[in-house]
Amino acid sequence: xxxxxxxxxFQVLKTGQSMTLQCAQDMNHNSxxxxxxxxxxxxxxxxxxxxxxxxxxGEVPNGYNVxxxxxxxxxxxxESAAPSQTSVYFCASRRSRGFDGYTFGSGTRxxxx
Amino acid sequence: xxxxxxxxxxxxxxxxxxxxxNCSYKTSINNLQWYRxxxxxxxxxxxxxxxxxxxxxxxxxxxxxxxxxKSSSLLITASRAADTASYFCATAGxDMRFGAGTRxxxxx
Numbered sequence: 001x002x003x004x005x006x007x008x009x010f011q012v013l014k015t016g017q018s019m020t021l022q023c024a025q026d027m028n029h030n031s032x033x034x035x036x037x038x039x040x041x042x043x044x045x046x047x048x049x050x051x052x053x054x055x056x057x058g059e060v061p062n063g064y065n066v067x068x069x070x071x072x073x074x075x076x077x078x079e080s081a082a083p084s085q086t087s088v089y090f091c092a093s094r095r096s097r098g099f100d101g102y103t104f105g106s107g108t109r110x111x112x113x
Numbered sequence: 114x115x116x117x118x119x120x121x122x123x124x125x126x127x128x129x130x131x132x133x134x135n136c137s138y139k140t141s142i143n144n145l146q147w148y149r150x151x152x153x154x155x156x157x158x159x160x161x162x163x164x165x166x167x168x169x170x171x172x173x174x175x176x177x178x179x180x181x182x183k184s185s186s187l188l189i190t191a192s193r194a195a196d197t198a199s200y201f202c203a204t205a206g207x208d209m210r211f212g213a214g215t216r217x218x219x220x221x
Contacts, residue, residue, distance in 0.1 A: 004155075033209070042201055042211035043156070059210075090155055101146055101158030102209060
């Protein structure tokens with residue numbers, strides 16, 4: 001089925017470890033986004049990519065890096081994980097920055113111990 | 114900081130009743146969107162209303178937008194137990210900013 005695929009679904013890291021969250025969409029969307037969701041809070045934007053080859057910081061970019069590998073894929077990297085990065089991470093995409101809704105992946109639940 | 118702020122934070126109703134959720138925002142917008150999130154899942158886009166529209170319908174959903182008050186409301190009519198979820202408004206400028214959501218519980 002068409003949509004946004006995130007891997008892995010669950011991950012436990014030790015403080016200081018690194019990892020990359022993968023996101024791929026097969027809808028030919030131009031824009032892709034990474035959000036984090038903490039209990040009782042809405043989604044906070046980490047980074048986004050308005051189009052292939054561009055990336056921009058969102059509200060909470062510290063401690064993260066991103067790569068827009070191609071039009072389909074947008075990865076999020078934690079270089080040195082911290083307990084404060086324990087969260088659920090969502091990737092989303094949309095066709096353009098115009099009047100389109102987002103399509104979300106099912107999320108990656110990350111725990112940093 | 115979050116752009117949209119939903120009210121109430123939690124709402125509990127009986128099946129068949131209507132549910133109304135409100136959203137306030139702070140800056141000018143291109144459009145406003147509502148999303149639903151079932152527990153442990155990603156968000157699902159429900160409806161989009163443009164800044165030059167005042168009301169929009171989609172099935173049992175009715176959305177209003179008042180740009181002068183910087184507010185929107187989502188009405189779910191004849192609610193069902195399956196409507197139990199968290200509902201978020203999101204405002205679209207260069208990117209999308211979400212509120213903390215309204216947790217709706219529909220009791221059968």
